[in-house]
Amino acid sequence: MSRRPPPTPADWLIFLAFLLFGVAEELDGVMGSGEYGRPWWWIGVVVIAAVLVLFRQRVPFTALVAYVSINTPLTAYHGDMFAAWQLYVHLLLLFTLLSVFPLEDRRAVAGLSLTAVYAVVVLVTASDLTPGDVAVLLVMISLAGGAGIAVRHHRQVALQAQERGELLAREAVTEERFRIARELHDVVAHSVSVMVMQAGAARLMLRPEQAVEREALNVVEETGREAVEELRLMVGLLRTGPVKDGLAPQPSLARLDELVEQMRLAGLDVRLTVEGDPVPLPAGLNLSAYRIVQEALTNTLRHAGPTTSEVRISYRSRMLCLDIVDEGPRDGRVPGMNGTGHGLVGMRERVALFHGRLSAGPRPGGGYGVSVSLPIAGRITVVT
Missing domain, CATH: 3.30.565.10 (Histidine kinase-like ATPase, C-terminal domain)
Incomplete structure (x- = not known):
C-alpha cells in the first residue's frame, strides 16, 4: 500500500475536538455520584482514542482494529455507563476506512464485521434501550458507512476525470505538434523545391564553357531533391491526410x-x-x-x-x-x-x-x- 501523508492541520483540529469532548464527558463521569461514577482511567482511554483519530488517515484499518479491541471489551464491561464519544469515534474510524478501501477489500469487510460486533455489544449491555435508540444507532452506523463509500466513489470519479483531462491535453498537444510538423514540412519542401527550380533555370542559362558553374548548380539541384525526399520520408508518418504538392501555396x-x-x-x-x-x-x-x-x-x-x-x-x-x-x-x-x-x-x-x-x-x-x-x-x- 502506498505511504500516506502525515496528519494535516484539519486532522489536528479533529483530534483536539474529540479529545476535549471525550475528556469533558469522562470528567463528568468521574465526578458523578453513586456506583455509576466513571473510573478516572477512562480519561486515558479517551487520549488513546484521540490519537487513533489523529492517525486514522495514515493507518485507517489499524486504527479501527485497535479501537475496537480496546473499546468493545470496555463497553461490554461498563455497558450501563456508555458514553457518546465512544460511538462517535467508532463512526469516524468506520467512515475513514470505507472512504479508503472498496467494499470488496478484506479490510473493509473486516471493519464492517467489527462494527457489527460492536453494535451487538452496545445493544446487549446497555440498559433501558428503546426501539428508538436501536433505530438511531443503526441509522448512524449506516450513515457513517454510506458516507465513506460515497466519498471514495466521488474521489475516484474526480481522479478519473483529472486523468482523462490530462490525457486529452497531452493528446491535444501531440496532435498540434504533429500538425505544426506537417505544415513546417510543407513550408520547407516548398522553399527547397523553389530553390531547386531556380538552380536548374540558372544552370540552363550557363554558357558551354562554364563547366565548373554547371557542376556546382548540378550539386545544388541534386542536394535539394535529396533534402525534399528525406523530409517526406521523416515526416511522412505524421501525415493523416493526402500529401500536398510541394509547390502548393501555404496559408499566410x-x-x-x-x-x-x-x-x-x-x-x-x-x-x-x-x-x-x-x-x-x-x-x-x-x-x-x-x-x-x-x-x-x-x-x-x-x-x-x-x-x-x-x-x-x-x-x-x-x-x-x-x-x-x-x-x-x-x-x-x-x-x-x-x-x-x-x-x-x-x-x-x-x-x-x-x-x-x-x-x-x-x-x-x-x-x-x-x-x-x-x-x-x-x-x-x-x-x-
Missing part, C-alpha cells in the same frame, strides 16, 4: 481576407484591421500567425455563436502582434469554455515555437479576447 497573413470571408459566410461578423506596414515574414512564422487567427475565430464561432469579432494585425518594430476579440453571444447567454479547450493548447504551442507571448480570457466589458506577440528576427528572410 496575406490570405486572411479569404479566411474572413469564410467566417462571414458561417455567420460571424468579422472586421479585419491591419496596422503598420506589412513586412515579409519567415514562412513558418507567417503560417503560424494565420493558424492562430483561424483558431481564435473558430473558437469564437463555436462558443459564442454568430457575433461580432475584430481581428487586428499590427506590424511593429521587431514584433508581430495579433489581437482577436469578440463581443460575446448576442442572445445574452453565458458562452461555453471559450478559449480553454484544445484550440488554446494549439495556439500556445505555436506561440512557444517562436518564443512569443499569448494571453487569452474574458474581457471586462464582455466577450473574449486573444492577444499574441510574436518576435520577428532582426533580418527578415523572404521565402517565396
